Amino acid sequence: MTTPMKVKMAGSIVLLMALFIVAGCGSKGDVAPTSSPSASPSSVATATVSPSPSGGSPTPVTTPSAGSTQKPTASPTVSPVTSSAPPKSGEVQVVAKPESVTVLVNKQNSLPSSYEPADLVYPNIPFTFAEKIEKRKMRQVAATAIEKLFAGAEKDGIHLAGVSAYRSYATQKSVFQSYVKKDGEEKAKTYSAVPGTSEHETGLAIDVTGSNGKCAAEDCFGGTKEAVWLEKHAADYGFIIRYPQGKAAITGYQYEPWHIRYVGTDVSKEIQAKSLTMEEFYHTVPVSK
Ligand SMILES: [Zn+2]
Numbered sequence: 001m002t003t004p005m006k007v008k009m010a011g012s013i014v015l016l017m018a019l020f021i022v023a024g025c026g027s028k029g030d031v032a033p034t035s036s037p038s039a040s041p042s043s044v045a046t047a048t049v050s051p052s053p054s055g056g057s058p059t060p061v062t063t064p065s066a067g068s069t070q071k072p073t074a075s076p077t078v079s080p081v082t083s084s085a086p087p088k089s090g091e092v093q094v095v096a097k098p099e100s101v102t103v104l105v106n107k108q109n110s111l112p113s114s115y116e117p118a119d120l121v122y123p124n125i126p127f128t129f130a131e132k133i134e135k136r137k138m139r140q141v142a143a144t145a146i147e148k149l150f151a152g153a154e155k156d157g158i159h160l161a162g163v164s165a166y167r168s169y170a171t172q173k174s175v176f177q178s179y180v181k182k183d184g185e186e187k188a189k190t191y192s193a194v195p196g197t198s199e200h201e202t203g204l205a206i207d208v209t210g211s212n213g214k215c216a217a218e219d220c221f222g223g224t225k226e227a228v229w230l231e232k233h234a235a236d237y238g239f240i241i242r243y244p245q246g247k248a249a250i251t252g253y254q255y256e257p258w259h260i261r262y263v264g265t266d267v268s269k270e271i272q273a274k275s276l277t278m279e280e281f282y283h284t285v286p287v288s289k
Helices: 004-027 041-046 064-069 140-155 169-183 185-191 225-237 265-273
Strands: 160-164 205-210 239-243 256-262
Touching (some): 140 160, 140 225, 205 225, 225 239, 225 256, 225 265
Antiparallel strands (some): 160 205, 239 256
């Protein structure tokens, strides 16, 4: 039997966990990737005990075995990962808030396959192609920001062009599957994102290049005056260089000076000032290659 004291303590633990989770999400912009379909604090709490809404019933049960499967001590402080144990390398979790502008998407944190941003628009910037097609789209907030970034670059004599922005889950799936057919799944995974794990699916990322279109999404873009300008100024407009040089072991990607991701200026400026990656910013485990 559970003593009233134990019940009270269990209640306190639930409350504490809830507070931790809310603080973690609130301070770092609602990223809470998780493998479970729901990541609300209550669902996490119920994994350990079942708090009664009335509070009067002694139904909560906290057995040692329940605690060992889902330790309350693993509850996050600022980590986007929920109270479950950190994912082992290779495991993919589905993010809880795909619509958050600070959502962490990488090889371990996937968007739901059903996710499609609700506010995709065509930003008014030049692209390296003329067609009004999917890869020209961005979410409204990122579109507004990229327009400002391009205008700011123009003022400095830097002429940029978009190469590729939004990519739907379906598009990423067909791209990935074509590579799998060609090279097999293991090899394809080394150079192409598994559907759901490409940042382009957020509608918040865009590959950019110089307006001459040379070196579009290629290594030779690195070191160009456009790349140097981006490195220095992207954060002023809420963007980060998502895959910085020398951080492949953390991000899972080689240096991509052309791939910028909108996160909002609060986060972008902190990440730039501290030379962080998004993974480091959220204190997640390194992404294995
Ligand atoms: Zn990209």
